Amino acid sequence: MENKILQNLSLSAVFAALLSYLGMVAVPIVILVITMIVDYITGMSAAWYNAELSSKKGMKGVVKKVGYLALVVVAMALDWLIYCGLQQIGIRFGYGVFFAVLVAIWLIINELISTLENLSRMGVPIPNFLKKIVGKLKTTVEIKGDDKND
Numbered sequence: 001m002e003n004k005i006l007q008n009l010s011l012s013a014v015f016a017a018l019l020s021y022l023g024m025v026a027v028p029i030v031i032l033v034i035t036m037i038v039d040y041i042t043g044m045s046a047a048w049y050n051a052e053l054s055s056k057k058g059m060k061g062v063v064k065k066v067g068y069l070a071l072v073v074v075a076m077a078l079d080w081l082i083y084c085g086l087q088q089i090g091i092r093f094g095y096g097v098f099f100a101v102l103v104a105i106w107l108i109i110n111e112l113i114s115t116l117e118n119l120s121r122m123g124v125p126i127p128n129f130l131k132k133i134v135g136k137l138k139t140t141v142e143i144k145g146d147d148k149n150d
Helices: 002-049 055-088 099-121 128-149
Strands: none
Touching: 002 055, 002 099, 055 099, 099 128
């Protein structure tokens, strides 16, 4: 019992330290992980529902999700390089993250679109306004990212 409490406290401390370290990127990353899990579950469910279940496809999905997290790490590194570079030339910039949050949000939207597609493959009726708003969000994030990049 005491060992279990110590394990839970240790895990909580590690999780809290990680969230503190990630700062502004923490919430989008947590939401991204949740949407990736939901997308994976709905994808596997749709494959089972349509008798298309394949361990090879499932493993490809897992590898793809790991790639998403690697993409966020690349964006975080880019943010860090820009922030440190600006500091070196004497420019104080109030935000240390931009691209990481933008990439995480873009990936969250992709996961939402994929989840809607998976649900649709299972015959779940999807309200048209939901499809439209998620598509519009993706376009808006892409445009904002391009504008800030220029």
